[in-house]
Amino acid sequence: MHINEIIKILDATPVTGELCKHREEDFHYAFSSDLMSDVLRLSTDNTILITGLCNVQTIRTVEMAEIKLVILARGKKADDSMIELAKENDICILETDYSVYKVSGELYSGGVKPIY
Amino acid sequence: MIYSFDIESGNFTGAGHASSSVKKILKQLNVDNSIIKRVVVALFEAEINVVAHADHGNIKIILDNQEIRMIVKDKGPGIPDIGMAMKEGYSTASQKVREMGFGAGMGLPNIKRNTDEFNIESIVGEGTCLEMAVYLN
Ligand SMILES: Nc1ncnc2c1ncn2[C@@H]1O[C@H](COP(=O)(O)OP(=O)(O)O)[C@@H](O)[C@H]1O
Ligand SMILES: [Mg+2]
Numbered sequence: 667m668h669i670n671e672i673i674k675i676l677d678a679t680p681v682t683g684e685l686c687k688h689r690e691e692d693f694h695y696a697f698s699s700d701l702m703s704d705v706l707r708l709s710t711d712n713t714i715l716i717t718g719l720c721n722v723q724t725i726r727t728v729e730m731a732e733i734k735l736v737i738l739a740r741g742k743k744a745d746d747s748m749i750e751l752a753k754e755n756d757i758c759i760l761e762t763d764y765s766v767y768k769v770s771g772e773l774y775s776g777g778v779k780p781i782y
Numbered sequence: 783m784i785y786s787f788d789i790e791s792g793n794f795t796g797a798g799h800a801s802s803s804v805k806k807i808l809k810q811l812n813v814d815n816s817i818i819k820r821v822v823v824a825l826f827e828a829e830i831n832v833v834a835h836a837d838h839g840n841i842k843i844i845l846d847n848q849e850i851r852m853i854v855k856d857k858g859p860g861i862p863d864i865g866m867a868m869k870e871g872y873s874t875a876s877q878k879v880r881e882m883g884f885g886a887g888m889g890l891p892n893i894k895r896n897t898d899e900f901n902i903e904s905i906v907g908e909g910t911c912l913e914m915a916v917y918l919n
Contacts, residue, residue, distance in 0.1 A: 702883035706823045706892055723830075723882045726798035730805070730822045732815070747795065755802075 667693055667776045669735065669758065672714075675772050676737065678760040681744050686758040693735060696778045698770050702727040710781050716769050718742055725751045725759075734758060739766045783846075789832045789839040789856070794882050797833040800841045801826040807843075808850070813918070820896040821850050821916050827889040828854040828912050834879040835859070836909065849898075851915045860906040868894070868902075 669689040673680055680686035696714040699705050705715060705727050714735045715728055720742035728736050734757055738744060741763045744752070752759050762769060774780070785807065787800035801822045808818045825841070832839035836858025844851040861867045868890050875885025894900045899915035 700883060701886050701888075703827070703886055703888035703892055706827065707888070707895075709819075719883045721882060722795050723797065723884070726802070726826070727883065730798070730801060730819075730826045732819055 667773065667778050669693070669760075671776065672735075672737075672773065673760060675776060676760065676762040676764055676769060678737065678762040681749055681759045681761055682752050682757070685753060685756065686760070689735075689758060694779060695781050696770070696773050697781050698766050705731050705733070708781055713781065714773065714778065716766055716773070718766055720744065720748070722747050722751060724748070725755075725757060728752075728757055729755045735760070737762060737769055739764055739769050783844075785843040785845075787841040787843075789829055789841060789854075791833055791837045791839075791858070793833060794878075797830055797882075798826055799829075801829055804843055807845075811845075813850075817850075817916060817918060821852070824893045824896040824914055824916070825852055825854070827893050828852070828914070830882075830884050831889055831910075832856045832858070834875055834884060839909075847918065849915045849917045851913070854912040854914075855909065856911075857909040860908055860910055861902075861904040862906050864902055864904060 693714050695710050698716040700719040715733050716737045718740050725748050736759050738761045744759050805822045836856035839856030842853040870891045871887040873885050873887035879885035897914040898917045901913045904910040
């Protein structure tokens with residue numbers, strides 16, 4: 667799925683601004699987790715992280731795991747330090763009020779595959 | 783080349799700083815992405831462990847054309863039973879660590895999976911030393 671399509675179906679806010687709009691690539695895989703050690707076990711590239719865990723370590727983990735798109739679910743809001751770190755590392759953050767379950771379902775229906 | 787970084791305990795905002803710097807260095811050296819990922823995942827988990835479980839620590843990275851060697855040494859409570867600590871799911875992490883998305887007892891097993899060499903030594907009441915290496919070829 668393309669990021670613009672994801673933003674639309676999730677009614678999401680791209681808090682990293684311009685960085686999100688110019689994302690060309692399609693995302694093929696997603697993973698939902700609030701446990702960062704599990705995120706660090708993934709070996710698939712170009713994965714979306716769907717999470718309700720909202721702190722600077724979420725973004726650090728994503729940086730180490732080479733993930734470029736994070737969807738903060740259930741109304742969680744990224745703070746300035748998260749946004750700054752994300753921008754530094756070319757990571758997009760989307761915020762949505764939908765639950766992790768709903769976000770996962772919408773992306774799945776849109777053709778985004780699970781990793782396992 | 784040798785690089786050295788200090789780690790402060792309890793500083794969850796700063797945790798990951800060293801791993802992030804190492805990632806940038808390795809990228810600049812054009813190291814293969816899959817190797818970079820293994821290095822930074824192992825290092826990041828080790829860094830988180832110092833922040834979460836010890837008092838303070840130091841990371842030393844030794845780079846040559848064969849391998850990336852990482853030595854993470856801390857002053858802290860040490861690990862009484864290393865066999866137990868290496869088990870998936872074993873954790874003594876605080877609520878605060880769990881709130882940061884860690885503390886499910888997957889750190890040390892993750893480190894082992896991602897490294898070609900892994901050695902852990904610990905003295906109770908003094909501290910812990912992890913030595914890890916990822917080979918370049
Ligand atoms: N540097 C350290 N100093 C003291 N204890 C440690 C250290 N690293 C790990 N441990 C102990 O080993 C356990 C397992 O570590 P780990 O697998 O990383 O899981 P977690 O950090 O999620 O608890 C920790 O809960 C802790 O009891
Ligand atoms: Mg750990």
